[in-house]
Amino acid sequence: MTDTISIGEFQFACGESLSNLELAYETYGEFTGDNAILICHALTGSAHVAGGRRTDTSGQASAWWDAVVGPGKAIDTTEYFVVCVNVPGSCYGSSGPASAAPDGEPYGTSFPAVTVADWTNAQRALLDELGVAQLSAVIGGSVGGMNAIDWAKRHPDQFDRLIAIATAPRLDPQCLALNAIARRAITTDPDWQDGEYYDSNRTPTDGLAIARQIGHVMYLSKESMTAKFGRRAAGRDARRDSFPVDPAASFFPYRDVESYLDYQAEKFVERFDANSYLYLTRAMDGYDLSAGFESDADALGAFEGEALCLSFTGDWHFTVEQSERIASALRTTNTPVAHHVVASDHGHDAFLVEPNNVGPPIAGFLENGIRATAVTDTVERESGEFAPVHTSLFS
Numbered sequence: 001m002t003d004t005i006s007i008g009e010f011q012f013a014c015g016e017s018l019s020n021l022e023l024a025y026e027t028y029g030e031f032t033g034d035n036a037i038l039i040c041h042a043l044t045g046s047a048h049v050a051g052g053r054r055t056d057t058s059g060q061a062s063a064w065w066d067a068v069v070g071p072g073k074a075i076d077t078t079e080y081f082v083v084c085v086n087v088p089g090s091c092y093g094s095s096g097p098a099s100a101a102p103d104g105e106p107y108g109t110s111f112p113a114v115t116v117a118d119w120t121n122a123q124r125a126l127l128d129e130l131g132v133a134q135l136s137a138v139i140g141g142s143v144g145g146m147n148a149i150d151w152a153k154r155h156p157d158q159f160d161r162l163i164a165i166a167t168a169p170r171l172d173p174q175c176l177a178l179n180a181i182a183r184r185a186i187t188t189d190p191d192w193q194d195g196e197y198y199d200s201n202r203t204p205t206d207g208l209a210i211a212r213q214i215g216h217v218m219y220l221s222k223e224s225m226t227a228k229f230g231r232r233a234a235g236r237d238a239r240r241d242s243f244p245v246d247p248a249a250s251f252f253p254y255r256d257v258e259s260y261l262d263y264q265a266e267k268f269v270e271r272f273d274a275n276s277y278l279y280l281t282r283a284m285d286g287y288d289l290s291a292g293f294e295s296d297a298d299a300l301g302a303f304e305g306e307a308l309c310l311s312f313t314g315d316w317h318f319t320v321e322q323s324e325r326i327a328s329a330l331r332t333t334n335t336p337v338a339h340h341v342v343a344s345d346h347g348h349d350a351f352l353v354e355p356n357n358v359g360p361p362i363a364g365f366l367e368n369g370i371r372a373t374a375v376t377d378t379v380e381r382e383s384g385e386f387a388p389v390h391t392s393l394f395s
Contacts, residue, residue: 002026002047002086002093007125010088016112019102023126024086024093028069029077036132037075037366038123038159039065039084040140040147042352043215043280044272046092047084050077067355074359075366080136085123087147089114089279094122097275098198109195114279116143116287120150124158135159137366141166141351142318143284149300149326153289156302161369163362165310166351168322169289169296169329175317178218179281182211186274195275206243208274209265216264221314221347225257234259242266289326296329303330307337308365310351310358317348338370 002024010021026047029035039049041064050069069075069082086094089111097111127135138159140148145167152162171179186192189207197203220228233253234240240254242262293299307330311323320341327339342357344350351358364372 004093005126005129007122007129010118010122010125012088012112013115013117014113018095018112020095021088021122022093022095022099023088023122025126026084027130028082029080031081031130031132034134034136035079036081036083036127036135037137037139038127038135038151039069039075039082040119040123040138040144040151041084041086042140042142042144043284044090044268044277045144046090047086048092049082049084064352068359068362074355074363075139076363080366081132083127083130083132085119085126087114087119087280087283088122089118089276089283091273091276096273097195097279098273106198108198109275111275111279114283116146116150116283117154119147119283120154123147123151124155133158137161137163139163139165139362142348143167143280143287145318146284146287146289149289150287152303152305152307153293153299156300156304160305161366162303162305162307163310163365164307164323164326165358166312166315166318166323166348167326168318169325170287171285172319172322175218176285178214179285182214183278183281185210185214186278189274192274195278197274204274205269208269208272208277209242209262211274211277212265212268212272213261216261218317219348221316221345223314223345224347227345229255229257229260232256289329296325297332300329300335301333303333303335305335306365306369307335308361308370309337309339310342310361311339312342312344312346312348312350312354312357314345315348315350336370338365 004022004024006020006022009017009019011017024047028050045064048063050063050066071078086092088094089096091098097107099107101107135158138148138151145164148164186204186207189204191202192204192207234256238254238259289299290296309323309327311320313320324339327337330337340361
């Protein structure tokens with residue numbers, strides 16, 4: 001069950017403050033003083049990491065990492081005390097644009113700009129409220145992985161093991177461009193109304209739907225899309241009325257891939273806030289591990305624990321090479337680090353949908369650090385490609 005706690009006044013990196021920042025969070029397992037793990041969720045994730053389906057509407061309909069977190073699973077909640085915090089700016093219980101401001105009206109776009117650093121600092125404040133001074137590990141995937149490495153940058157002495165999955169020290173220009181187009185889809189929707197749509201009977205559902213469709217294309221690979229959809233026409237029962245279509249559309253098939261994107265968009269706009277999507281993608285775009293330091297290695301120089309980087313060969317959103325930059329920075333500081341590359345055609349979503357590839361290395365690393373590996377790193381071939389490490393190397 002999701003709980004909410006106030007951490008009081010909070011100053012954001014942009015210089016603005018809220019007098020009362022509320023954070024939604026969930027915990028799993030029992031705290032014994034030295035067994036706490038913080039899990040950082042991805043862009044549109046919630047604090048509801050595990051526990052199957054739920055009936056309330058404060059978070060996602062189903063747990064996003066239920067196959068990895070729980071009793072007897074890779075992150076074993078009979079052994080660890082797991083905490084996940086919904087980040088500021090989101091719409092799953094923590095303060096964000098849709099939340100009520102002191103005047104009782106939704107903040108809308110008057111909500112302060114949020115950064116990954118704000119997420120880290122808010123999580124630290126919540127852990128203080130829970131009486132968790134020291135963490136055993138910080139784990140995150142995608143932009144949650146940026147959040148995790150930011151912990152190693154800002155609070156390097158407060159945890160021992162870092163697991164950064166399908167992430168990067170910063171986004172590349174292609175992903176920055178696609179996120180910009182997604183935001184433009186929202187802000188050019190007439191129903192966005194400069195972000196002040198909460199008291200209106202019109203919300204920017206079309207713009208948010210298109211933004212989400214762009215995201216889904218980023219999360220899949222060419223190989224996975226070919227295998228899943230090909231060029232097939234959608235089934236006879238598929239509806240083509242999600243968006244207005246051009247007159248020529250009736251001559252051409254409504255393809256399976258179009259139907260999938262329309263369905264996913266319809267579901268997403270029912271559960272997410274358009275302004276939150278703007279805020280969170282801005283936070284992701286703005287993150288740069290080296291900000292304030294000479295280099296990525298310099299930013300991570302004070303971290304004295306061990307680290308595991310996981311990446312997926314089919315992921316072009318957060319690539320193997322980007323994960324390797326994190327691992328390389330850690331090697332420069334003589335931090336024990338393993339970069340585990342999973343051979344997968346699935347794309348960026350692999351860290352969510354391939355628990356058999358993700359769970360074993362996480363479990364082994366949590367138990368034994370990089371000693372859990374038969375080799376401590378991937379081997380870069382002369383071609384510049386990375387040789388995948390099979391999960392059986394982790395016991």
